[in-house]
Amino acid sequence: MQSIPLHISALFISLVFAIAFLILIAVYVSSQRASLSAEEQRNNFVSAIVVVLVWLTFTLLIASSGLLHDFTAMPPRLLLVVIPPLVFFLVLFYSKQFHDLNEHYNNFWLVYLQSFRILMEFILWLLYRYNVIPVQMTFEGRNFDILVGITAPFIAYYCFVKKTWSPKVALVWNFAGLLLLINIVAVAILSTPYPFRYFMNEPANTVVFSFPFIWLPAFVVPFALLLHLISIRRLLSGMRA
Numbered sequence: 708m709q710s711i712p713l714h715i716s717a718l719f720i721s722l723v724f725a726i727a728f729l730i731l732i733a734v735y736v737s738s739q740r741a742s743l744s745a746e747e748q749r750n751n752f753v754s755a756i757v758v759v760l761v762w763l764t765f766t767l768l769i770a771s772s773g774l775l776h777d778f779t780a781m782p783p784r785l786l787l788v789v790i791p792p793l794v795f796f797l798v799l800f801y802s803k804q805f806h807d808l809n810e811h812y813n814n815f816w817l818v819y820l821q822s823f824r825i826l827m828e829f830i831l832w833l834l835y836r837y838n839v840i841p842v843q844m845t846f847e848g849r850n851f852d853i854l855v856g857i858t859a860p861f862i863a864y865y866c867f868v869k870k871t872w873s874p875k876v877a878l879v880w881n882f883a884g885l886l887l888l889i890n891i892v893a894v895a896i897l898s899t900p901y902p903f904r905y906f907m908n909e910p911a912n913t914v915v916f917s918f919p920f921i922w923l924p925a926f927v928v929p930f931a932l933l934l935h936l937i938s939i940r941r942l943l944s945g946m947r948a
Contacts, residue, residue, distance in 0.1 A: 771918055823856065
C-alpha cells in the first residue's frame with residue numbers, strides 16, 4: 708500500500724468532523740423542539756459530545772496501536788471497532804426517548820443527509836488513484852454507493868418538499884441504499900488480507916485499519932446505516948397511520 712497523501716486524509720477527517728457536528732446539532736435542535744427542560748437539553752447535548760469524542764478518540768488510539776493489523780487473528784480484530792457502534796445505534800433505534808427526539812425532524816433531512824456519500828465515494832476513488840485501495844472498492848469497480856448520494860437530494864425534494872412522488876419511493880430508495888451499503892461493506896471485507904479474502908488483486912484493503920480511515924467502518928458507515936433505519940421506520944409508521 709502506498710502512503711496516503713495528506714490532502715486525502717485531511718478531506719476525510721473534515722467529513723468525519725462534519726458528520727459529528729451534524730449529530731451534535733441534531734441532538735441540540737431535537738431537544739429544544741421536544742420542549743425539554745433546560746437541564747435535560749444540556750444533559751443530552753453534553754452526553755452526545757462525550758460519546759462522540761470518546762468513541763473517535765478510542766478508535767484513533769486502537770488504530771494507532773497496530774492491534775488491528777494482525778490479519779490472522781480470528782474473529783477479526785476489526786470487530787472491536789465495528790460491533791460497539793452498531794450495538795449502540797441499535798439500542799438508540801429502539802429507545803423511546805430517542806424515538807421521541809427524532810420525531811421532530813422532517814423526513815426530508817433523513818434522506819438528504821445521505822448525499823454525504825458523494826464525497827465519501829470521491830475520497831475512496833482518490834485512494835484508488837494513489838494505489839491505496841483496490842479498484843473494486845470504488846465506483847469504477849463494484850461500489851455503487853455513490854448512486855445513493857447522487858439521488859438523495861432528488862428523493863428528499865420530490866417526496867417531502869414538492870410531494871409529487873409517493874413516500875413509497877423514498878421507502879424503496881432507503882432499502883436500495885441499505886443493499887448498496889451492505890454490498891460495499893462485503894466487498895471491502897473480501898478485499899482485506901484475511902484468510903477468507905476473495906478479491907486477490909492488489910493493493911489489499913488495509914487502509915481502514917489505520918488512522919484516520921479507521922473512522923470509515925467505526926463511524927461513517929454506522930451513521931449511514933442509522934439514517935436509513937430511522938427513515939424506514941418513520942416512513943412505515945406514516946403509511947400505517
